[in-house]
Amino acid sequence: MQNYDDFRIEPFILRNKSFYVKRDELLDPLLSGNKYWKLYALIQTPKERYKQLVSYGGTQSNAMLSMAALCHDKGWDFHYTSKPVPAYLKEQPSGNLSKALDLGMVLHEVGHDDYADCVQHLREDRDTESLFVPQGGADPMAQTGIEQLAGEIKQWQQAQHIKRLNIVTPSGTGTTAYYLAQALPECHILTTAVVGDKAYLREQMEMLGELPENLTILEGSKKYHFAKPYVELLDMYHDLLDAGIAFDLIYGAVMWKVLLQHHNMMEDTVLYIHSGGLLGNASMLDRYKHQRML
């Protein structure tokens, strides 16, 4: 077997089926997977350009941790607004939250009723030295980095003489899948809605522009609630691990389950883009243990 170290693309066999995986989870421990590409334009931005970054969202979010790491590197203040943190998490911050706080993130908790207004203010009240990044990094700013990712895929595809390529990656906001589809019109981009349902994902993507024709939102036979423990997802995670690669329990496990359900209908080569998020697994595995599923 040959490895393609430049772009971290390797063959991967799962349940006797052949895939390729782009190992972008290996890019950096904190700023990894698709968050690396979504924040790529900011990674390239000189420190002097901003003093602070402002964002909001969930307190175990991978995007939050990536932004905290970026701000730590740049010496920017990082202000993050969330809904109230659950008491158990506050007493003993774990996973992404504890790492982000260690990296200097300033957390602002806002009551449920005031949250929407507060986010609106954050969006509007910026000066030139303060940058606002929407939840999950769902921003046109992500396009530059995703185009870079697309360039790597294209070069690999040409070197391998692969005529028709399916590219698979899970969606939260859909930003990654959307810009990938735009940048690679001759490839077929397959994703699934992990956060809400298909209609919600479509809405999120339409905020970025018209839906590209080469983008398909796959659905599985079962719908999982976001970030909740399920025995099937834990089994999927272990199967993937046994096959040689760790994926995240929230997005990766769901995407692989859906992908395997549709795989028989796919004739062309499948390339899975690893979207990172492995540091979130520790707190998810704790929850599985807590619920005695592990």
Ligand SMILES: *Cc1c(COP(=O)(O)O)cnc(C)c1O
């Ligand atoms: C953020 C994230 C996603 C979703 O990316 P979007 O661009 O918001 O669709 C998928 N997988 C992992 C592991 C993530 O952290």
